[in-house]
Amino acid sequence: MRKLVRLQQIILFIILLLVLSACSKTEPTNVAAVNPTSNDITSNTSAKKTITIGIVNAPVTLNQINTQDNSASLTPISLLNDSLLDVTDTAQFIPKLAESIETKDKQTYKIKLKPNAKWNDGTPFTTADVAFTLKLALNPKVDTSFKLAFIEGLNEIGKLDEKTTDITGLHIIDASTFEIRAKTPIDPLVFNERFGVKVNYLPAHILKNVNPEKLSTHEYFQKPTVTIGPYRFTSYQKGQYVELAKNENYYLDVPKIDRIFIKVLPAANLVAQLQTGEIQMNSLPVGLVPITEYDKVKSFDNVHVTSAPASEPAELFFNTEKLPDKRVRQAIAYALNRPLIVNQLLKGQAEIIDGGIPSSHPYFNKKIKPYDYNPEKAKQLLQEAGWDYKRTLTFLIPVGNKVREQAADIVVQNLEQIGLNIDVQKFDFPTLIDKVEKGEHDVTIFTRDYYIEPSLYFTTYRSNDPDSVIRYHHPLVDELILKGEQEIDEQKRHVIYDQLQEVLHDEVPTLAVYSEKRLQVVSKQVLTGKPLNIGTFNQVNQWDIVTK
């Protein structure tokens, strides 16, 4: 027996050494540190209302002025921060911090803040916070996701020049009123989205002495306890979950749900945990229940399953330098059996459109009739274009979105059926982007973000963008893009963008394959609240859940 004891000692010794040797840099306190150190009160108040939302990618940052447009990060950030406006799922604006936004000439916008707006520590929110945030975020040394190049006094990339600290386009009138002046008149929609919705604020009373160069690594952004939103930060257990508690000091109705957990889990477990009730809802677009699991989630009796309106489509992007003849691109459009993809792969939970703008978007051109499935016509077009059948097309496919990968496989089969040779290459996203930038692709597929402001859907078609995915040159398209960006009358803008969509439909530099109606899976315990394509949390203070 002694020998076995000795053996056990040796093994224990190995483990001990392993733990000790794991580099001097790491502190040995970590196992204990993983225990939530948050409020102890939670354990004895079972009546607390809690919702757990599942997402599949971990939030990378909680920095409200540099969200990196990362959808996973935006989930906690939008619960922690209110902006002047929020947006509904039909792209309408609703006021939050703003009492009113007025403009007479579409160049000067006058904003009145809600008089009772205050940070979650009770400090009033004033125009001093607005000025502080803008001056800091627009400092050339600071990273920000704000896109405010339209404001007077900022340079082309939307920053202050070196050594200037004042924004000429920002005019503070009093503690609750300020004006923003644009370089030229702009559509209020642009102002509302870029300034009203996308600009979050920093608490001047907390960060006033910070060095701009060191801002991004400041402790505040790891634990942003003072924010202005319906929820306040409790903890972020890296790789596990973000815990938020309701803001008792909220300037609107105090939320009914006491705590919200945003739980990070792999896609494969999302459905399982909805079934076990460990999470109460999925999230869009970072907690997608694969549509291939539709029948399965439908069969669970503890959840409601609904479909959101059709969202941003997965699109083919053609390298138009390698495929300059539009007949070839049209042939590809005719060759795709999209009804099969929608009905078989996506169980009917998708729409067929051709352009990048989803059908629920106000600027979607309803008059365009999508290309139908017509392989004969496709072959005929290839003949007319004098297609060289010995040529091989390189099709780059990003891995990660299973449904999109499967759809791409069907696309490849369809293209082979009309006689095209396809070389399929699958890569992780950074690799794919690198190859696309070098122009190694003939075709690639990915999904763009949702934009309220329609001009953002078209920047990729501009010819002054030599490294763009499609490398597209078309004088009329350039002209219409410019007109669309400068037009400030909504009706006229609609006309311009309708025409632009028609031209692009005929030219096919990009082609949507399917526009998915994402599944919204919500526990039956939840009385109010569900994931939406955009603006999920715009009324989160009204959300409610049955307590067990």
Added chain:
Amino acid sequence: MMRRYIFRRLLISIPVFFGITIFSFLIMNMAPGNPVDMLINPNIPKEMLEIRKEMLGLNDPLYVQYVKWLSGLLKGELGYSYSSFASVSQMIGERIGPTLLLASTSLVLGVLLAIPIGVISAIKQNATLDYVLTGLAFLGTSIPPFFLGLGFIYIVGIQLGWLPTGGMTTLGGTGGIGDILVHLILPALVLGIAIAGKKVRYVRASMLEVLQQDYLRTARAKGISELVVLHKHALRNALIPIITIVGTEIPLLLGGSIIIEQIFQWPGIGQLTMEALLSRDYPTLMGLNIVAACIVLSTNLVMDILYAIVDPRMKYS
């Protein structure tokens, strides 16, 4: 003698360590894509991306970037993540604990399963029990851990509802060792089974070899009970080669736990590695490489020393 041996091995580790950092740095930078181009959003002006590259020092020649990073390291700074802007040493610090906990538990579990099974199967060589046990061991190595993991989640977590399907603590719970242990069972079992499956065959083979030695026959002839013969004379000798094999398992365990950590949402460095890799977060990746290098180098060293302790025949050269 021993001390000099350890000292020399430590000295050798130093250039190896720097070699590893140079190679990791080169390979990482050779991988296509970079952290800034990830922001392919066509609405970000090109100039903005250039400014960001400049700020991150990505436009410097590679050797300048390496020297900058190395001088940081010598000052004890691993830098800041390109995506979360958190300090790398802090990020790794938060994650290393859970990984070591999972890895060490699985290793102990694996060894504790493998030794008795291997020994019994050697003693009962070619009996039905032997076939059953080696069959099970074969199954343990053949089933990919990710599959076994998903199977466990489905059966134990969902159908039976006995154990949580993932994570390390209950959401918003008060935590505590009991809570962590409950979450630890499934991932540790999956990794443990994979380790045990591989080790059983080694233990069995090693035990069989020893069992045929003459000194065992002598021992038995002296009238020592079979149990003592097996424990005192056979097992100890049979386990010597096993120790080194267990040692080689440790670096593999760190690699293997990347997948298991994903499946069970275990908040360890495996998960962090995947995130950093997919966003080409160079400082975090380098930090993780250093940790991995330290672990591999130190386990190799410890294994060699242990080997010297249990087998006095070894020459220190």
